[in-house]
Amino acid sequence: MTTHSRPKRTVVVALLAASIFAVTFNAAAQTFPNKPIHLVVPTAPGGGTDAIGRVLADALTASLKQQVVVDNKPGASGVIASEAVARSPADGYTLMITQNGHTVNPATIKKLPYDTFNDFTPIAPLARSPLVLIAAAPSGVKTLKDMAELAKRKPDSMSVASADTSTKLAADMISGATGVPMTTVYYKGTGPAVTDVAGNHINFSVTTIASTLPQRTTGKINYVAVLAAERSSFLPEVPTLAEQGLPDIDVSAWWGIIAPANLPKSIVQLLNSAIRTALADPDVKKRLATLSAEPWVASSEDFDKFIRKDAALIVKLAKKAGIEPE
Helix, strand or coil, X not given: CHHHHHXXXXXXXXXXXXXXXXXXXXXXXXXXXXXXEEEEECCCCCCHHHHHHHHHHHHHHXXXXXXXXXXXXXXXXXXXXXXXXXXCCCCCCEEEEEECXXXXXXXXXXXXXXXXXXXXXXXXXXXXXXXXXXXXXXXXXXXXXXXXXXXXXXXXXXXXXXCXXXXXXXXXXXXXXXXXXXXXXXXXXXXXXXXXXXXXXXXXXXEEHHHHHHHCCCCCEEEEEECCCCCCCCCCCXXXXXXXXXXXXXXXXXXXXXXXXXXXXXXXXXXXHHHHHHHHCHHHHXXXXXXXXXXXXXXXXXXXXXXXXXHHHHHHHHHHCCCCCC
């Protein structure tokens, strides 16, 4: 009798503890949110990801009746921000706006300090937009043909600004397909990268349309190509890579919201619903349109499937382009 009573008591205590834990989490979910929420942005202020994050932060602040504070953590192609979020409590008060780099990093970085698929909870997608290849206006490059000719005349001038692994991968793919060698210069955000192209400090960048908008009418940058299957309605005059002889490169930027792993389902659903409502708001749609981004609505489950599918596709594209993790 005595021999078997301790294990039984241990099981009872464990079950009791688990029940208390579950009740505590449910109670927390029912009162969520009751304090400010931090939205981590993995880039510097001024770029497309930062701008879209601030649009969402404003909308969620209004709908959730709690302040959503933007917290920029740039650097290392989003790894710094992602690691910080992965290590945060799974209570809904730490969120992150993520983008292509989230699914590109596993294929291009050897050792990540987190697991892309198991250390995060996908909550909802936000928006999509094509990437573009831009050039400093003084370079005279307006087409891929111009770029190849410049490479022959001035091979040392072929530098490309990159703020994350997704744009670097796209630039590497263009370089490999055209045979034009390009040296990557890393930046902590798309905003500073585009600014340096406009200032003629660097010749090229692959970036989001949104990040180029402050420079669009200055005449300081040239749009060389859209990296999508079709021309963008935001830049209808700019030809695609396919139109210029590169039909196999089709890359678009995307943004979404993730949180630490094991976020309670009730909070995931609440946040997904709030984001859906925000994306349906005419003012939010208008603000996204000014950033050349189209709203993208889906369930948390479908967003999770997309992330896994996109990551697998990136691995295939990287191998095809001969790109090895560094």
